[in-house]
Amino acid sequence: MRLAQKRSERIGLWLVSAFMLILAASTIYPIFFTISTALKSTREFIRHGFSIPTAPTFEKFVTAWTTIKLDAYFMNSAIVTVIGVTLVLLVSSLAGYALAQMRFRFRKAIYFFLLSGLMIPVQVVMVPLFRIIVELGMLNSRVGLGILYGAFFSPFGIYLTSSYFASIPRELSEAAKVDGASYWQIYRLIMLPLARPVLITLGILTTLSCWNDVLLSLLVLQDDRTLMVGIASLRGEYGADIPLVAACVVIGAAPVIAIFLIFQKKILGGIMVGSVKG
């Protein structure tokens, strides 16, 4: 189909395109501006706030990494993200397999009960959750925060994995059972390899959720900080040193931007599947 047939339509489309270009520039510009600011010294930023850095320097990155202890925060974020993602992958692949491929009482009820988790926002359970965190000795514990991520992000994972496992014919595991395989072996040797694509997507999306989280992290780690909370707290102490703040932002965003550029298709595909259910 030729999109624009008449001259007036063609002009209209170019106008739309121009508007969309401005919009695209406005999504890219803040990131570009932040990176260029991070590469400036404080003095250069004050003198030439908007030009491209004339003498790019990594001085602010070094300060951010060492003086502000961003290295420790980065490590914290990496640890809680790894624990959270591992837990989500394990818990949702097990539950997704059972819910989609096995027959047992209350199967449907359990499925909908778990999915209702998608409808409970963190804020709503924040108050009692804090008490549970304290009682279970999870306060200020990175492992504890990782477990919380596992609890909060696995309902989406269960939805994703169970709808994937449901598309695998049950005859496959029946045949393996006849050959003497245990349920664990079927899960480990047949289901997990088959589910690889969906598990990769789930892993990436969960990585983004854990890495970007603020609310749970503020709740659990009160003495220590994750990277996002560390960046959020710059406002007070270092707020005046704009290039330094910008450098911290670049450090915090670099991993997710890298993930986006590498796995763009997987991320967008996963969000599309997830958005169908909400």
Next chain:
Amino acid sequence: MRNERVVAYLFVLPALGLFLVFRFFPLVAGSVYAFTDWNGIADARWIGLANFRELIFDPVFRDTMRNTAWVILSLPIWVGLPLLLAVFIHLGVPGAPFFRAAYFFPIVLSSIIIGTMFSIIMRFDGSLNQLFILLGLEPVDWLGDQRFALISVVSVAIWAHFGMNVLIFLSGLSAVPPEIIDAARVDGANLWQVIFRIIIPMLRPIVEFVAVITMITVVTSMFGLIYIMTGGGPGTATYMPEFLIWLMQGESNRLGYAAAMSIVLFAFVGCIGVVQIRMMRREWE
């Protein structure tokens, strides 16, 4: 097949355990706390509906609700802009692949990153005001002025989320049969008629769906932006429900009261959720 049943329960158990302890139980406990004056230290005392009664007359809560209402009024922008963008990308406007990538990009950034970037840009001496001065306009205190703070935060929230909605609309558009568009063209419909009379009406269920999930997003995921950009201020100009709950339980130690607010928020989200399920069911039929 008794064996299968036992194994199935074992496989579901970790998910169920995590869910019960960290999500379901807090939800139940929260609805009990809402009727107490618990402050986190002393024993909770049952005070009936007093928290809810206080809510009605609490000026801060009222301000928060007013802000929420204003933000919900901006819903047509949250939905309409992505809809039009998605349609034009789908139709292959010049530069479409580039726009696609550029619009999706902010989806992966956290609210802290986005909030910090825009705090720098929207500072009184930031680049936005420099641009204003360049254009001969009065500089505006975007985040510090009562009249502009909420608009500024909402604009940034739209910036952060619109790519997501474009994505959902694009997945809906892929289900629109191209033959229908071709047929309309053959019958002499112009481009704008095709867009507004054929494509957008066909997307109606998805428009409703996006409106609902965006509404939930608006009331439950602006915490990070508010926390970093305005801290709720100036005054109560940018208070949103979740921010207020966090404030009450963290800084004021009024956990019972915060739980009561949570119940109200959950009821609101629950109502939207029911509408959403209704819509999805209608789609199935």
